Amino acid sequence: MNVVIRKAEKDDMERMREIYNWAVLNSVATFDIEERSIEQNEHWFKEHQGRYPLYAAVDQNRVIGWGSISPFHPRAAYRPTGEFSIYIAPEYQGKSVGDMLLKHLCDRAESLDYHSLIGLITGSNTASLRLAEKNGFCQVGHYREVGIKFGQWLDVIAVQKMICNIGGI
Known part of the structure; x- marks a missing residue:
């Protein structure tokens, strides 16, 4: 496997x-219950351009996963904090693709002067x-039974990593 992480392109969508x-359809990794159109x-x-980048993990010219940084919250004071998401094709899960993407997202967050990244994980x-x-x-943080999918109540664990200090604050 020769995985390359690169900026996502329209052809990857x-x-x-x-x-x-x-x-x-098959996991509790997302709380969406209907497929994305x-x-x-x-x-x-x-929406994932500029400050909110989107990256593709590619192996032999095939997208096998992706990662993004999204706004953590719409209010302006939250702007220095991003929320990361990572999704990997099922046949590539457990093969370090997620690790490569998360490292890349953290590096990119630092270059974009994010103060911290948040993940909300089932x-x-x-x-x-x-x-x-x-x-x-x-x-x-630990949010108890905040979602229900496949007939089961689901907890969400909030994780955070401090990235860099912005403007001496």
Whole structure:
């Protein structure tokens, strides 16, 4: 496997949507319960430019995963904090692709002068929780039974990593 992390391109959108929709239908990694439409995906892609980048993990010219930084909260004072998301095609899970993407997102967050990154991870998603911990994220919150999917109540664990100090604050 020769994985390259690069900025996502328009031609990657459909494969990225396939990966996300697999997670919608088969996992609790996302709390979405309906597949993302082409139109929703196009809007999402347009939102992930500039300060909110989107990256593709590519192996032999095929997108096998993606990672993004999104606004943590819409209010202006939250701007120095981003929220990361990572989704990996099922056949590539457990093969360090998520680790490569998270390291890349942290590096990119630093170059964009983020103060911190937040991840909201389903409590039963032990692989993602271990990935976050391995990359220097600490648990900062535990929301109990905040979502329901596949007939089960789901907890969310909030993790955070301090990235850099902005403007001497």
